Amino acid sequence: MSKNFLSELTGSFATPALENPTGVMMEAAYRDLGLDWRYINCEIQPNDLANAVLGAKAMNWCGFNCSIPHKVSVISHLDDLGESARIIGAVNTVVNRDGKLIGENTDGRGFVESVKSSLELTKKRVVLFGAGGAARAVAVELALAGVAHITIVNRNQERGEELSKLVADNTSAGAEYHAWTKQYQIPADTDLVINVTSIGLYPNVDAELDIDTDSIKSSMVVADGIFNPPETRLIQTAKTKGCTTVNGLGMLVQQGAIAFEYWTGKTPSIEVMKTALSDALDITDL
Template sequence: MAKELNFKQELVGCFGFPVAENPTQAMIEPAFNALKLDWRYLTLEVSPENLKRAVKGARAFGFKGFNCTIPHKVEVIQYLDGLGESAELMGAVNCVVNKNGELIGENTDGKGFVSSLKQITDPSEKSCVIFGAGGAARAISVEMAIAGCSKITIINRSVNRGEQLVQLLNTKIKDSINGTFHAEFVHWENCYHIPSGTEVVINATSIGLFPDINARLNIDSETLTAEMVVADVIPNPPKTQFVKDATERGCKVIDGLGMLVAQGVIGIEYWTGQSPDSAVMRKGLEDVFGSS
């Protein structure tokens, strides 16, 4: 009896611009292989003017979903059929899921960060400083508030964007959670001194991202203390100058690979309904960066 063969691969991917430095494929495809799934993860450069057509193309090709990275996390919403709860709350999407032909926007950035943070400390009742007010900062700050963080300070160069995020946190998000919570904004004009009593410090900007790997946050690194957990969302390179400075100061450090793996696990669960091996995913990234 002839063997039944299936040469059709399921497709997912990443839409970004630029996207060549995005290492997500290096962790997603090993996870698919370990699950014995014949799936492909495509890293696709999509310019802003082509985003609408790219989403239409994903529908035509029957994509099971796709990630959105800079600069598409907000703009993609208008081309989707609906939003999950987290994406609705924060107004940003990083993971799109094909649910019975409908493209639904989710946000795994913040969930992934909180998951990686919980391996070191409980975010409940913590005082947190976040640099940035873009899509990553928005996702992380929302999920940190939901996880019980008591205070979040947003540090950003754009006053308008920073104040908008703080307003979201102090109204819509605060009303949706139990417990005491407060957010405040600080305009990032000069060298920032991290206040004593801060317990979690997060870089959610692109400062230090390849190829500008020597860039440093404009902060007084002497105000980083060993009691702080310091995190950087940048996966490429994993050891940013911020991560190196924090390590030298004795801080507990979460590099960008930790958050990337954690949100990737959630994305694969959304797309496939199966739970991948996070160790396989981390190893895939470490092999690429030579950081194992």
């Protein structure tokens, strides 16, 4: 009887890679579907990215994730981009399609999936903090999902203005930039508040967004892209105000699930991925 000992390979290129738990949830989902697939978490320095991509191609990897700091720089090493990655201008998932490396972006769709059970997004008004790679992905996908308007609040004016123009030029949602020079008052008609900055990210867990907390109303859904820690200061404050909250673990699982589908063509079990992640991170309330 002929046996196949050749695993299909996927993985991640990033630095630092040490605390990236993605492989745990991906390999659990592969096992769950009986797939002989592996996910290899690689520490890749910027100067080594070109060789890492060539290596993945030479070894016939099915695909790989890119994280900080490679999401933009990887584009010059790819054969083509999917539609949302092209608009966003960043890639977090590379898919090997018949030997061609295609860049996709699943961060924003992952966020949209994670928030959908808490809020119907159509025609909603959004305040989004941040204008980096993840914020671009989240803003574009929220706009494509049908929100009415996004106010982008960011420290760096140029990046903030560029993102509001990106949304306005490429989608039917309205968008405006708001300078973050003093404590921000969230407009009372806001439906969804999202932090996609790195403020509050481990190890700076006590850092807080400069927001007037009195402007956070119980009618608002408050989400944080940060998953380490899952309970950021923003999420804690929003809970005390009676808001529905969404932490960054949902986005992490959902963006991974979409990448899984791109690579394998199969739908993974979200429950299996969540259980693997919560076991690995010692979290009980995922």
